[in-house]
Amino acid sequence: MKFVKELISYEDAKKITFEELNKLTKDKYKKYDLSDCLNKISYEDVISPADLPIFNKSAMDGYSVIAEDVFGASESNPIILEKIEFKESDSVELDKLNNLSKNVVGDENFELTNGFATKVSTGTKIPNGSNAVVMKEYVKEYDDYIEVYGGVHPFENVSKIGEDLKKGDVIIKKGEMINPYHIALLASVGIQKIKCVYLKIGILSTGDELISIENYGKEANNKNDEIKKIDMEYIHKTGSIINSNSLMLKCLLKNCGFDAKTYPHVEDNPAKIKKCILEILSENDILMTTGGTSVGDRDYTFEEISKLGEILYHGIKLRPGRPVGFSKIKHTDTIKYVYIFSGYPVAAAIQFELLFNKYFKPLHTLNLPLTRNFASSLGRTDIMRVKLIKKSDINTNSKLFAEPLRISGSGVISSLSSADGYAIIDENIEGYEKGDIITIYLFKQ
């Protein structure tokens, strides 16, 4: 295999790539509404502008009281408190905005004093001055007063100010993927938009043999006016391949927080490839190509890219996934990047995982023992795909093991859809034995 540069180690390739991604993402963000930012990556730390709750809330239905008033209350020693209602507030009208008929919380200047109690519901603000809530089950209500049958200590049955968040707390860390609970917290403190990392990414597959999935099932006109349908028989006879890499990369990017665009695939023609690269780079920050990475007569992608910019690496001592490249192209005064992934689906998926996904969405890891030996090569980083297996030991504790998947070659996509994760076997290691503890990166479901 003829590479335009010497092969480098995976660690070096990762370092080069991540340094460029650092530069690229430094100032690339977009503000998304809360309802659109799920599973996107936060551009910066998001700080809470307020305490949450911002007031002491009742955790129960009952009466808010001053705890000291009811110390020692019991069935045999009920304590009497005078009922006081909130006045309806004069200062606020919520109807027009919130379609509410009355403000049940009351006068903002209201302060509870000793000997009094105010009726509250679960989740409502307790009045200033009160510091506990007696559950309604411990109260007997009369017209003007209540009898309390159980004492409460300070802050009993109260959700305290700042219990969820303190003003200044970090709600989401820079680089964190936004989940539904983050969104609940953000909404709760009045944050409506979030800056998310935003990259425009285009995907291009190359190859004479490609057929687009949209054309599957359609008619293929032939020279002799013999109409044939593009079906699996047609594909068999013509040696065509349906372009699945573009869609796979688009979905992998979606799961990583990016809405990428797939472009129509292009044939193995240098001029056409060059034209596509330039067009795609004109409207994207990153181009990801698949196909055309080994060096045969048909592999023009690297050649064309090396004429347009700088190839930072071409080929990694990695298996599967050796034929991969990364380049930097100056396009109308902006630095753009091209990932040149393998045409083999599994190699492309692994290259994407190790050189892009890992930067934005590092996977959780587990250290697990192997169920069998696994050979690898010195001087090359091997990617071992595994399934997680549960076994019970003599103590009937169930333990988790990593079972390497048996696969041949790098074309076998089903090894990825059935794998639970993978391990990175360093180039200095010749293999592992059954029972060795390995760090497994877990695929998210």
Added chain:
Amino acid sequence: MKFVKELISYEDAKKITFEELNKLTKDKYKKYDLSDCLNKISYEDVISPADLPIFNKSAMDGYSVIAEDVFGASESNPIILEKIEFKESDSVELDKLNNLSKNVVGDENFELTNGFATKVSTGTKIPNGSNAVVMKEYVKEYDDYIEVYGGVHPFENVSKIGEDLKKGDVIIKKGEMINPYHIALLASVGIQKIKCVYLKIGILSTGDELISIENYGKEANNKNDEIKKIDMEYIHKTGSIINSNSLMLKCLLKNCGFDAKTYPHVEDNPAKIKKCILEILSENDILMTTGGTSVGDRDYTFEEISKLGEILYHGIKLRPGRPVGFSKIKHTDTIKYVYIFSGYPVAAAIQFELLFNKYFKPLHTLNLPLTRNFASSLGRTDIMRVKLIKKSDINTNSKLFAEPLRISGSGVISSLSSADGYAIIDENIEGYEKGDIITIYLFKQ
């Protein structure tokens, strides 16, 4: 707390709910294009209509040969094979559809015979009759013939028919969530649409104190024409709460494969609540409400729903999450369901996880030791939220532990955004001790 029915165990509630979900989802699906089915749930087993690859493919650039012809070939014993090119095919024209200038694969009737070799590229079909590929590095090319310097065994450097999928293999199982690798496989065998589980789900929050997040920052008109802005100070004074539950549930449902619709929140008014319930059920299969689940003066949701249909349960011996209900309503001859979740965000999230999400997207589990004691109650299922902690032992193996999060009450959302998972502590268990091995359900990131 007054419940309309007796509290039941979590196991019973789960059983009742899942049986109804079985009935509901029996025939509810929608066909999605491949590009839209990512992270949706497959309605049925999807079977491969073909082998993949459907032809033997070259794994290298080189020459496809009959392996027996080159046994024993070496530098000192090169074997000569006559070159034969594929004819360009007459039977197929791909231009109009795929913009290709020529078919590089050739005549479908071509068969390689002993003594001949055909040039191939990585990923292309090898001709009938050949059964191996010699890498170009082991070949010296001349005009009409090649010299082969290294032997190959049968199927060396060949991706075999059916290596990825055999016709009849299950690509995606019924109920499985569709991932990018599934989509690559589906496209590769010409499948363009997938039946995914499809439920129309509406979300409604109830509560006088609610403010919608869209209105945050807008002006609030008051009776005295004193314009105030709806900000945290306003919220503090009025005891309002921003509706975050609706958006949280919508996001949780999105992650579960469903595109739910949030409706404007409604105040604690029986007639209005009833109207909303009926309107939402008229255009949805399931309604999820939050708020209004404990029984105070303000909690009308259960009351209104019990007038419209059958309450299957109201209250589970569960903490957090006790006030939850599930009901069945016949609406214009169709059975619809209402989940009545707590108004407390964490309780609602946990109820959603245990009674809906678990049905469609069961989480991975790990058995891990606890880092400290954890008390629970007999007669009640407790949900313990945990963080995963790595510790090194004396053998410098790093082991994983589950650390229970310290939280008070069920209002604290940050305990969910910082939790890695949870454990379900059975109602028959009084607690666990440090070191006990517990099954942890892992939140996906």
